[in-house]
Structure formats: structure tokens, C-alpha cells
Amino acid sequence: MSFDYRLQANLYRQLENSQKRFEKIERDGLNNDEALAAMNDEKVFLAATLSASSTYTNYMSETAKTVIEGIQ
Numbered sequence: 001m002s003f004d005y006r007l008q009a010n011l012y013r014q015l016e017n018s019q020k021r022f023e024k025i026e027r028d029g030l031n032n033d034e035a036l037a038a039m040n041d042e043k044v045f046l047a048a049t050l051s052a053s054s055t056y057t058n059y060m061s062e063t064a065k066t067v068i069e070g071i072q
Helices: 005-028 032-071
Strands: none
Touching: 005 032
16 A cells, blocks of 8 residues: 555545534434434444544554665
8 A cells, every 4th residue: 555645635534524414413403313323323434434544544654664664
């Protein structure tokens, strides 16, 4: 895997969109069951996207460290 700005931008865009949807659910005044179900769906999506972003960041960090150690 190489560093891909598009992948990173896509992850950040998904995180931002998920946060906006989560906030919109709070403002829409859905009944409690609908709101809780929608918020739970967004929470699961947000957790998965954060995990993907974290994994990608860790991978790139380790790759950079390996390259730097190889140069030294």
C-alpha cells in the first residue's frame, strides 16, 4: 500500500459526513426508537471509519519509520 491522499481525504470526508448525519438526527426530533436506531447505525459507521483511518495512519507511520531506518 502506498500513501494515497485520495484515500485519506475520503476517510476524513466520511467521518465528517457521519458526524453531520449524527447531529442531524439529534435535531430532527425523531421519536426515541427511530432516533436511537439511527444514532446507533451512525455510531457503528463512525467507529468503523475511525478504525480504518487509524489503521491507515499506523501503517503509514510504520512505513515511514522503515524507510528512515533503511536510509540510516
